[in-house]
Amino acid sequence: MILTLTTDFSDSGGFAARLKALILKLFKDDVTIIDVTHNISPFNAVEAAYIVRTALLDFEKGSIHIVVVDPGVGSKRDIVAVKFQSSYIIAPDNESLSLIEPEVVVKIDKKKINPASFKTFEGYGIMVPAAYKLYKQGIESLGKPCKLSSPKLFPVKRKSIIKGKIVYIDRFGNCITNIEERLFAKQFKLIKIKSFTFNKLNKTYSDKTSGALAVINSAGFLEFSFYKKSFRSKAGVNYLDDVEIVLG
Numbered sequence: 001m002i003l004t005l006t007t008d009f010s011d012s013g014g015f016a017a018r019l020k021a022l023i024l025k026l027f028k029d030d031v032t033i034i035d036v037t038h039n040i041s042p043f044n045a046v047e048a049a050y051i052v053r054t055a056l057l058d059f060e061k062g063s064i065h066i067v068v069v070d071p072g073v074g075s076k077r078d079i080v081a082v083k084f085q086s087s088y089i090i091a092p093d094n095e096s097l098s099l100i101e102p103e104v105v106v107k108i109d110k111k112k113i114n115p116a117s118f119k120t121f122e123g124y125g126i127m128v129p130a131a132y133k134l135y136k137q138g139i140e141s142l143g144k145p146c147k148l149s150s151p152k153l154f155p156v157k158r159k160s161i162i163k164g165k166i167v168y169i170d171r172f173g174n175c176i177t178n179i180e181e182r183l184f185a186k187q188f189k190l191i192k193i194k195s196f197t198f199n200k201l202n203k204t205y206s207d208k209t210s211g212a213l214a215v216i217n218s219a220g221f222l223e224f225s226f227y228k229k230s231f232r233s234k235a236g237v238n239y240l241d242d243v244e245i246v247l248g
Contacts, residue, residue, distance in 0.1 A: 019208060052097065175193075
């Protein structure tokens with residue numbers, strides 16, 4: 001069984017190592033642990049949402065994904081388990097799940113999983129034990145069905161306008177939107193972000209141009225870049241900034 005970890009822990013504090021130690025203790029030889037990333041920007045659940053929507057889908061069906069980007073750790077916010085495209089995600093009920101539509105959502109009963117859990121490290125105290133229980137007994141064993149409370153981050157299409165947001169900025173300064181190519185199928189008049197406008201899509205990051213580039217990335221999402229420069233820096237872009245597409 002494959003179990004993945006996505007966190008904002010970086011390599012400090014030994015937190016990721018403690019999660020892996022507990023996983024190995026519980027699952028023994030029945031698990032392969034994959035680190036998706038531990039370098040989500042601190043507290044940035046929107047950034048985690050893009051990873052949940054893209055990178056996690058490449059793993060085999062039945063995989064369990066633990067996502068620990070949790071500004072509300074120890075608070076009254078829920079921890080949930082969701083079934084999405086035949087795999088499972090365990091995460092706080094926050095924006096990290098805002099780019100998917102789960103088939104099943106269960107509110108994890110924390111007292112049932114571990115009444116002695118540390119309030120400051122529920123990834124260890126609740127999420128890993130919940131993953132093991134899910135593996136052994138199914139998602140229904142974790143608690144009662146519920147609905148996610150965090151708002152969705154899907155783009156909105158009204159008449160001839162698609163309105164979206166920046167949901168991921170990579171280490172090169174490329175700015176990725178929540179708008180998939182299939183929503184406009186290259187039939188557009190104009191793409192707008194900040195003071196930049198585009199009337200065509202570029203094929204690669206190295207297209208011969210001195211200006212900004214609009215490309216469709218490998219996950220199928222609209223993205224903005226500069227050749228060997230940071231679009232984020234040059235355009236002054238941040239998370240959740242508006243993007244607009246005028247359709248043809």
